[in-house]
Amino acid sequence: MQSIVMCCDFFYPRIGGVEQHIWSLSQHLRSLGHNVAIITGRYVPPGGGGGDAPRVGVRYMSCGLRVYHLPHLPMADQSSFPTYFGLLPLLRAILLRERATVAHGHAATSVLTHDFLVCARALGYPCVYTDHSLFGFHDFASINVNKYLSFALAGASAAVAVSRVSRENLCRRSGVPPHLVRTIPNAVDGCAFRPPPGDGARCSNTVVLLSRLVYRKGVDLAVELIPRAAARWPALKFVVGGDGPKRGALEAMVARASLSGRVELLGAVAHGDVPALLHRGAVFLNCSLTESFCVAVLEAACAGCHVVSTPVGGVPEVLPPHMVTLAAAPTADALLDALAVGLRRAPGVDARAQHAEAARLYTWPDVAARTAALYAEVAAEPPLPLAHRFLRLAALGPVFGPVTAILVALIHVMAAALDWAWPPEDVDPALPAPSGEELREALDAARGARRASVALDAHLRASGMGHLAAGAQ
Numbered sequence: 224m225q226s227i228v229m230c231c232d233f234f235y236p237r238i239g240g241v242e243q244h245i246w247s248l249s250q251h252l253r254s255l256g257h258n259v260a261i262i263t264g265r266y267v268p269p270g271g272g273g274g275d276a277p278r279v280g281v282r283y284m285s286c287g288l289r290v291y292h293l294p295h296l297p298m299a300d301q302s303s304f305p306t307y308f309g310l311l312p313l314l315r316a317i318l319l320r321e322r323a324t325v326a327h328g329h330a331a332t333s334v335l336t337h338d339f340l341v342c343a344r345a346l347g348y349p350c351v352y353t354d355h356s357l358f359g360f361h362d363f364a365s366i367n368v369n370k371y372l373s374f375a376l377a378g379a380s381a382a383v384a385v386s387r388v389s390r391e392n393l394c395r396r397s398g399v400p401p402h403l404v405r406t407i408p409n410a411v412d413g414c415a416f417r418p419p420p421g422d423g424a425r426c427s428n429t430v431v432l433l434s435r436l437v438y439r440k441g442v443d444l445a446v447e448l449i450p451r452a453a454a455r456w457p458a459l460k461f462v463v464g465g466d467g468p469k470r471g472a473l474e475a476m477v478a479r480a481s482l483s484g485r486v487e488l489l490g491a492v493a494h495g496d497v498p499a500l501l502h503r504g505a506v507f508l509n510c511s512l513t514e515s516f517c518v519a520v521l522e523a524a525c526a527g528c529h530v531v532s533t534p535v536g537g538v539p540e541v542l543p544p545h546m547v548t549l550a551a552a553p554t555a556d557a558l559l560d561a562l563a564v565g566l567r568r569a570p571g572v573d574a575r576a577q578h579a580e581a582a583r584l585y586t587w588p589d590v591a592a593r594t595a596a597l598y599a600e601v602a603a604e605p606p607l608p609l610a611h612r613f614l615r616l617a618a619l620g621p622v623f624g625p626v627t628a629i630l631v632a633l634i635h636v637m638a639a640a641l642d643w644a645w646p647p648e649d650v651d652p653a654l655p656a657p658s659g660e661e662l663r664e665a666l667d668a669a670r671g672a673r674r675a676s677v678a679l680d681a682h683l684r685a686s687g688m689g690h691l692a693a694g695a696q
Contacts, residue, residue, distance in 0.1 A: 225598045226258040226322050230339040231329040232302045234263035234290065236278065238494055239435065240518050241330050241355050244409060249288055251591035257598075258656070260321045261290045262314070264297050264335055285663075287656045291317055293335070303335040307342060307630065310335075311637055314342045319650040325598045327351045328375070331358065331368050337375040344378035344612070345634045349601040352376055353383040353407075354393045357513045357536050369396040370619075374627045377615040380601035383407050383594070386537030389515040398618070405597055408541075409516045410590045413582025416498045416525035418574040427569075428458045430562070431504035431528065433492065433519060434511070436467030441510030441533060446472050447555040448510070450480040452562055459566075460485050461508075464492040464500050501526035505569040508562065512553055514538050520547065524581040527574025531565035533558065542584075546577060609635070 229249060233241045249259040266278040282290045293313060298304040318326065326343035328336035331354060340350050352375070358365040376382060376397050382404045384390035390406050393399060430452075434440040449461055463473060463486065470488070477486045492500055501507065507523030509532035516537045520530045524546045532538050533553040541547075548568060550561035616628040657665075 224256045224258070225324045225595070225602060227252060227325045227327055227598060228260050228262060228318055228321050228323045228343075229327045229329065230262040230333075230336055232264050232297070232333040232335045233330060234261060235284070236266055237301060238491075240409070240516075243494065243518070244353075244355065245329055246284075246288075247410065247412065247587050248591060248594060250286055251587045252595060253286070253288070254588075255591060255595055257595060258321065259288065260317070260323075260653075260656075261288065262293065262317060262335070262339065263290060264293055264301060264303055265295060266292060266301070283657060287661070289653070289656045298334070300332075302333060303338070305334050305338060307338055307634055308637060310338050311342045311345075311634060312641060314339060315346055315638070315641055316650060318343065318346060318348060319647050320653040322652055323348055324602050325349055325351060327353070327598075329353045330355050331372050332356065334371075337371055340375045340379060341631065342634065342638075344607075345631065345638050347606060349380040349604065349606075350378060351381050351383065351597065351601060352379050353385070354389055355385060355515055357389060357392050357515050358396055360396060365396075370623060373397045373399075373619055374616070374623075377619065377627070378607060378612045378631075379403070380604060380607070381405060381597055383597070385409050385516040386540050388537045388540065392515075405593075407590055407593050407597075408585050409518050409521070410585040410587045411518060411521045411525055411582070412587065413525050413578065416501065416522055416578065416582070418527040418578055419502060427503075427505040428456070428566075429460045429462060429504035430506045430508050431462050431464070431501055431523070432508050432510070433464040433497065433500060433523075434509070436465050436469040436473065438469065439512050440465075440467075440469075441512050441553065442467075442469035442472060444510040444512075444533075444553065444555055444558060445508070446476045448558050448562075449476065449486060450482065451555065451559055453480065453482055453485055455559070455563075456566070460487070462487045462489065462500065462503055464489045464497075466491040497522065498526055501528055504528060505572070506531055506562070506565050508558075509533065509538070510553075510558065511535055511538070517541060521581065521585060525578050527572065527577055529565050529569040529572050531558070531561050542581070546581065 229245055231245060234245055235242055252259050279292050279294050284290060295303060326348040328340045330336055340352060344350050358368055376399050382399050384393050384404055384406050385408050387406055390404050394401050394404055432445060436442050452459060473488060477483055501523055507528040507530050509520050511533055512535060514536040520532055520541055523530050524542055530547040532547060532549055534549040535553055539549060548561045548565040550557035613628050617624040619627060
C-alpha cells in the first residue's frame with residue numbers, strides 16, 4: 224500500500240471542481256487501504272473573521288483525512304507566492320512524517336503544486352501531476368503558466384489528464400512525453416444526485432445554470448443569451464447558482480431587461496445543496512469557454528437534467544449524445560439554437576433512468592483504482608538520474624533552461640544540508656489519522672462537555688454564585 228501526499232493551493236474550505244476531485248479521490252484511496260494526506264495553503268474565511276480563522280496548521284476532516292494548512296499567505300486567488308527554498312524544509316518534514324512513497328500535485332495554476340513537485344523530486348520522491356484545465360499558447364498568462372509548468376514537470380514520473388483533449392493540450396504546452404501522460408477522467412458520486420421519487424419524467428420551463436461566475440465559465444455569453452431566450456419563450460425561467468467577479472454583470476442584465484421575476488440569482492451554493500438546485504429544472508445550461516472535463520454537466524445528467532452546452536474542450540467526451548445538446552460554437556446565437564433543441568428534448572427525459580445510466584459512466588472507485596495502479600508503477604520505477612533531469616531542464620530554452628538547472632542544483636544542495644542537519648531517521652512519523660468514527664466520538668464528547676459546562680454555569684448563577692461562573696468562563 225502507498226502513502227500519498229497530495230498538494231494543491233485549492234482545497235476545502237474553498238469549493239470547486241479541483242477541490243472536490245482531491246477530496247473524493249483521497250477518500251476512495253483511503254478506502255483501498257492507502258494512507259493519504261493533503262498539503263494546502265492558509266485559508267481565512269470571507270471578511271477575515273470566523274470562529275476558526277485563520278485555518279493554519281494540521282486539521283482533520285470528518286472522515287479522518289489529515290490536512291496540512293501551510294502558514295504562508297496566499298498571493299492571489301488563494302494561490303501561493305513561489306518560494307522553493309522557503310518551503311523546502313517544511314515540505315520535507317511533512318513528506319518524512321507521512322512516510323510518503325508518492326508525491327501528487329494538482330492544478331497548473333496552483334503555485335504551491337509547482338513548488339511541491341520540484342522539492343519532492345529533489346528529495347527523491349516519485350512525482351505525479353494531475354492537470355485540470357486547458358490553456359492556450361499565445362496570451363501572456365498562458366505562456367507563463369505553461370513555462371512554469373514545464374519546469375515543475377521536468378522531473379515528474381507521470382502525469383494525469385482528465386480527458387483526451389486535456390492530454391493532448393498538456394503534452395503540447397508542457398513538453399511532457401505522451402507516454403508519461405495517462406487519461407483518467409473525473410467522476411461523480413451518483414447517489415448524491417438521485418432524482419426524488421415521482422420524478423421519472425420531468426417537464427419544466429426552468430433552466431439551471433451553476434458555475435463560478437468568472438470569464439472562462441462563459442458568463443458574458445449567459446448575459447447575452449438570457450434576455451434573448453426570455454423574449455423567445457415567455458414562460459421560461461432561469462435559476463443561476465454561483466458567485467464570482469462576473470455576478471455584477473448578471474445583476475445589471477436582470478435589471479436592464481426587467482427580468483427580476485424570471486431570473487433568480489442564488490449566489491454561492493453549498494455543494495450539499497447542488498442536487499436540490501438541479502432538481503428544480505429540466506435543462507442545465509453550460510456556457511463555458513474552456514473546460515477540460517466539466518464535472519457540472521455530469522452532475523446535471525445524474526440529476527436528470529438534459530444538458531445544453533458549448534462544445535469546448537473535453538465536454539463532447541463526457542456524456543452520450545442522448546443526454547446532451549451541444550451548440551455548434553461557443554456563441555450566443557449557437558447556444559440559443561441549442562437551447563431550443565434542448566427544451567424540446569427535455570420533456571422526454573426519464574430522469575431516474577438517465578440517473579441510473581449516468582451514475583455508472585464515471586465512478587470514484589474506478590478512478591481511485593486506476594490512480595492507485597499508476598502509483599504502484601511510479602513507486603516501482605528506479606529514481607530518475609539527476610543527469611537526465613538536467614537534460615530535461617536544458618531543453619526548456621537557452622535562458623530558462625540554465626536558470627532552472629541552477630535553481631534545481633541549489634535545491635539539491637539545500638536538501639543535502641537538511642539531511643545532514645536533520646537526518647530523515649530522526650523525524651518522527653505522524654500518528655495514524657483517526658477514523659471517522661473516532662472523530663465523531665471526540666466531537667460528541669466535546670459537545671457533552673460543553674453542555675455540562677453550560678448547565679453548571681446556569682446552576683451557579685441560579686444559586687447566587689454568578690461570580691464563580693464568570694470566573695469559570
